[in-house]
Amino acid sequence: MGSNEVAKAINWQTDVLDIRIVLDENSAPCLDSIHPRGKPCPEFASPYFTTASVPLDAIRAAGQGQGLYKTAxxxxGSVLSARLRYTRHVEHESDVSKALDIVCYDEETGLEVTHRFxxxxxxxxxRSWTTVKNTSGRTQTLNQVSSLAIGGVTAGTEDWYNGYTLLTANNTWFRELQWQERSLPDVGIDEIGLHALRQGHKATMASFSLSNRGAMTTETHIPMGAxxxxxxxxxxxxxxxSGGSWRWEIGDWQDGLYLVAGGPTLVDHAWQLDLAPGTSFTSPPxxxxxxxxxxxxxFAAMNEYRRCIVRPNSDxxxxxxxxxxxMNCLMGDPNEDKIKALLKPAVQCGAEYYVIDAGWYADEVDVDWWDDVGEWEPSSTRFPSGFKTLIDEIRNAGLLPGVWLEPEVIxxxxxxxxxxxxxxxxxxKGRRVEERRRYQLDFTHPAVRERMHRIVAGLVQKYGILYFKFDYNIDVLTGSDAHEGLSTGAAHFEHQRAYITWIEELFSRHPGLVVENCASGGQRMEYGMLATHTLQSTSDQQDPFLYAAVAAAAPTAVxxxxxxxxxxxxxxxxxxxxAFTVVNSLMGxxxxxxxxxxxxxxxxxxxxEGMQVYCSIRKQLVKAKPFWPLGLPAWRDDWVSLGMLTEDGIVLLAVWRRSGATSMRISLQGKGRLGRVxxxxxxxxxxxxxxxxxVLEIDLPDTPCARLLQLEV
Structure with a gap:
């Protein structure tokens, strides 16, 4: 390929996107651009570069080090990535999607790489992921397999280092989904004049990345960025x-930015995989x-996509x-009398499920059951009339029964x-891993999966349980070292995949089941889990005024x-x-x-009243588009707002006033021809x-309060 022309390109069109893959000077494929269909592809502002040329597959193997650019x-920048040569591409189409496979090969290692879009x-x-197959006659050891690598994301912007901001979401226990916006120089990425030297330099050593290691996949950060x-x-x-460990990274490349994202790596997660001849590995999407x-x-576009990948469920x-x-109720200390007292008011408020949360299995009422879980048999002490009798009473009250369970720990x-x-x-090292007085089960072991299938089947068949809240409250950072040929990071990742497969098997065995994903609230709030699970607990936050910032931000990720x-x-x-705490729940x-x-x-x-209002709007939420007229909520904002634009043009608007001024002006420009409020x-x-x-002008009392509004033509 010459300096000012592209020798070969694959232009792939979908219903709404134009995607261009080019071959660099070494015939390595590069994802060059993604842009709305019919719009001109952005040109590079620099006179020195005409393509992004970040190799499509960011792969590392043992002994295959770094090239001339970036750091280890x-x-x-790996030499293996640069060595992969395009061999062919194949298009596929189904009733719901289009797909493109780009196939590459490395002669030195015998690795065949198929990248699926x-x-x-x-x-x-x-959607993007990578499959690496070992076609050689000897084992090849992988250290990293990316799922997406794209350069030129700032193409067409001459001062890209000043023209963009980066958004990331902090996600900690009690304080989930808190987005921050920073400039590129603030995260260490800037234009430093290197490309002007014209000495073959393509990039500096600067980059910014987020990653997560362990079983709580969204502890600290959501695996997203903007x-x-x-x-x-x-x-x-x-x-x-991912459903497991992950990392994404941005950095400078030529005259702009690249983005690379994927699952676990050797550097971040002790992930290393021996790929035997004829075997393959597929990265997470x-x-x-x-x-x-x-x-x-x-965010609206991502939600439309999420609706396509989520497992169908009548729920x-x-x-x-x-x-x-x-939450702020029995707090893990249920018994027969307490639950019976809650049935009538729950029904009066419009509840349709009754989920018995933690503690239903603990006979020792006055003793902490934390380190005694694992048998998952109903307590006879807490339910002297029998658990089946209580479940029947829940059903007779008009409620469908559910229970809380932690399937991964004993x-x-x-x-x-x-x-x-x-x-x-x-x-x-020959000892069971103990974390907070609990052992972590390994779902790659058939005895674990079979045992948990028996437990769930027993609860479904004997008691008629239709809803499971699966929680997870420890965080084991690395996997078992007892798997021959697997690093601890690879063993952990395989466990996570086996766990999700087990969840999928539950739905096949028990049609109509509802399975909630929870991990100390929202510490597993990502679509490696949520593509399979029915719904997600967003937080364990017990203060309704603080919860507003979580509830308002929820549609960014779920x-x-x-x-x-x-x-x-x-x-x-x-x-x-x-009323404030009720409004927290009404937009999801x-x-x-x-x-x-x-x-x-x-x-x-x-x-x-709040539940009746919810019943009147809930079906409109299924396809509604979220928006934030006061900006993405910050943890201590005085005012927070979340809007939903429904398919029929109605705007549902939740407004929370936590402190500060008692009046607010909220712009709804671009949300349609609204009139009545x-x-x-x-x-x-x-x-x-x-x-x-x-513009909506709203005045509220001088006390923390919340309202749900409706605006229509």
Missing amino acids: KSLV EVFKATSVL LKRKDDDHTWLWQIE VAVCRTDGGVENA HEGLPIIFNDY GVRSVAARELPDAAFFQE LPQQSASWAYPQRAWSDEKN RVHLSGRLDALTSQQLELVK KVLYPATFETRVKFSDD
Whole structure:
């Protein structure tokens, strides 16, 4: 390829995207551009470069080091990646998607690499992953296999280092989904004049990356990122669907930025895989979109894509109200009398499921059951009339029964810990890995999967359980070292994949089952898990005023029909505070809780009103597009707002006032021809609203409060 021309290119068109793959000077394929169909491909601003030329597959193998660019800590620049030669490409099409395979080969190692791109019809998101097959006669050891590598994401922007901002989402226990926006220089990436030397330099050593190691896949950060033009001309947004450890990275390459993303690596996660002759490894999917406009358009596009990959479940059609007796309610200490007292008020409020949370298996009422879990048999002490009798009573009240369970752990005091062989647990140097007085089960072991299938089947068949809340509350950073030929990082990743396969098997064995994903709230809130699980717990946050920032940000990472946020009213709280906690749950899935049996009749009516409003709007949420008229919520913002634009042009708008001024102007420009505004909930509370010229003016009382509004033509 000459310096000013592309010798060969693959131009692949989908319904809404134009995707271009070019071959660099060594015939290595490079994903050169993704842009809306019909729009001209952005040109490079620099006179020195005419293509991105980041090799499509960022792969590392043992003994195959770094090339001339970047450092060994970076995801890009390996000599193996540069050596992969294009051999062929194949297009595929189904009723729901189009796909493109790019096949490459490395003569030195005998590795054949197939890169799969997939686009679901009418969506603007590209899904990408890589399969590496060893066609040689000897074992090849992999240290890294990326799922996406693209250069030129800032093509067409001369001052790219000043023209874009980077968005990332912090995600910690009680404080989930908190997005931050920073400039590229602030994260260490800038233009330093290297390319002007014209000495073959393609990149500096600078890069910025986020990664996560361990079983809590979203502890610290969500596996997402966004690059936004400051003028909102366009936005890049990506998510890794790992179900295990992951890393993404941006950095400079030639005269702009690259993006690389994928699953575990040797450098970050002790992942190393011996690939025997004839065997293969497939990386986890990564989804990326480039949309016109700001981040709202990108989040809307990503949600449309998520709807395509989620396992179909009838739960997503009706969005039933779930009462769960944990949060600010029984708090892991249920018994027969407490649950019976909650049934009638739960039904009065409109609940359709009753989920018995933690503690239902613990006979020792006054002793901490934390390190004794694992048998998952109902307690006879807590339920003297029999667990089956209680479940029947839940059903007779008109509620569908569910239970909480932690399928991946066994407490060190549990009888079950002595019934399974050591190979069924994570091990280190011949000892079971113990974390917070619990052992981690290894789902690659058939005895583990078979045992948990028996436990779930027993609860389904004997008691009629239809809903499982699967929780996870320890974090084991590395896998078992007892697997021959697997590094600890590879063993951990295989366990995570085996666990998700087990979840898929549950749905096949028990059609209609609902399985909630939870890990200390939202510490596994990503689509490696959520493509299979029915819904997601967003947080363990117990303060409703703080929860507003989590609930308002939920649609950035989770579909409304999957994101469950708590509403937990209390007798001691004011009517405004109880309405506040209800509003927290109304724009996604309702996790109703709190001591409903202790509420006054007036308080109960307030909760019931909120649930009736939810029932009137929930089907509209299934395909609604989220937006944030006051910007993405920050943890301590005085005012927070989340909007949903429905398919029929109605705007549902949640507004939370936590402190500060009692009035706010909220622009709804571009949301359609809106005219009428109505307070949906709480309908009779003091609220002054005025809407004109696409601006909503709202005045609220001088106390923390929240409202749900509806605007339509």
